[in-house]
Amino acid sequence: MKKVGGRFALLGVVVILSIAFFLPSYPSLFHALPDWLKKVLPSKGITLGLDLQGGIHLVMEVEEDRAVEIAVDRSVNSIQDFLVDKKIPVESVKRTGQTQVTIEFQKGDLKSEIQKILEEFPSFYEVEQSGAANRLVYELREGEIKRIKDSAINQALETIRNRIDQFGVAEPLIQRQGLKQIVVQLPGIKEPKRAKDLIKETALLEFKML
Numbered sequence: 001m002k003k004v005g006g007r008f009a010l011l012g013v014v015v016i017l018s019i020a021f022f023l024p025s026y027p028s029l030f031h032a033l034p035d036w037l038k039k040v041l042p043s044k045g046i047t048l049g050l051d052l053q054g055g056i057h058l059v060m061e062v063e064e065d066r067a068v069e070i071a072v073d074r075s076v077n078s079i080q081d082f083l084v085d086k087k088i089p090v091e092s093v094k095r096t097g098q099t100q101v102t103i104e105f106q107k108g109d110l111k112s113e114i115q116k117i118l119e120e121f122p123s124f125y126e127v128e129q130s131g132a133a134n135r136l137v138y139e140l141r142e143g144e145i146k147r148i149k150d151s152a153i154n155q156a157l158e159t160i161r162n163r164i165d166q167f168g169v170a171e172p173l174i175q176r177q178g179l180k181q182i183v184v185q186l187p188g189i190k191e192p193k194r195a196k197d198l199i200k201e202t203a204l205l206e207f208k209m210l
Contacts, residue, residue, distance in 0.1 A: 055169075055187040056195060060156075062180045063204040067152035068145055069098055075121060075140075076101055082120065088113055091134075099140040100127070108133045149180070156182060156202055163198045167191065 072095045079101065080093045091104040101124060103114055114136055118124065124138035153176060164172050164186065173185035182205075189195055199205070 055185065055189050056192045058184040058196070058199065059177070060182045060184070060199070060205045062149075062153045062156050062182065064149040064152050064180050065098060067204055068140070068148050069095065071144075071148045072099060072101065072140060075123070079103070079118070079121065082117055083114070086113075086117060088117065090114070096137070099145060101138045101140075103136045103138075105134055111136065152204055153180060153182070156205055159202045160184060160199055163202070164195065167195055 076093055076095050083090055083093065088110060089105070089107075090110070091106060093101065093103050096102040105111070105114065111133070115126065118126070118136070118138060121138070123141055123144040125141060127137040127139050129135065129137060157174060157176065160182065161174050164174065164184070167186070167189055169186045169189050171187070173183065175183055177183045184199065186192070186195060
């Protein structure tokens with residue numbers, strides 16, 4: 001009998017503790033309690049996950065290749081401005097492929113001057129070519145490509161967090177998954193469509209179907 005009584009006592013303690021920790025998770029019940037009882041109970045309840053209180057689960061992919069292209073396009077504009085400022089005439093400056101900049105010019109004696117100008121852009125290196133007297137091709141360095149991709153993901157994470165903050169979701173999950181995916185879990189969110197629409201406005205994000 002003593003063993004049975006001890007088990008019932010232990011069970012009673014477990015039940016009481018469970019109620020004490022779960023009550024703050026339900027604000028309507030918690031606020032109805034007497035003040036003296038609320039003072040002895042935990043002020044913060046257990047955060048319920050998606051399986052218990054619903055919400056949204058999103059997987060998005062950052063278009064990191066597009067981020068690289070945008071960065072190279074900006075460099076193209078900067079190179080053009082630099083050449084104009086130095087009064088060096090060229091036929092064209094354009095992005096070729098995803099990571100290359102091609103500069104074409106008529107006068108072969110301009111080549112060394114243009115090469116000197118491109119030293120101001122250390123993120124690129126010259127690609128050796130044969131028989132191309134009036135053309136220079138520069139490639140974006142691997143280290144810079146990685147930096148741009150990481151920056152695109154980090155910027156997307158920060159933007160999503162800032163937009164989710166306005167919904168007051170308790171402990172949202174917003175994290176990187178793999179190389180270029182972002183996972184967002186918003187338990188118990190009241191306006192799932194609005195949240196999705198706000199997140200979709202983040203640049204360079206593509207929603208993935210699960």
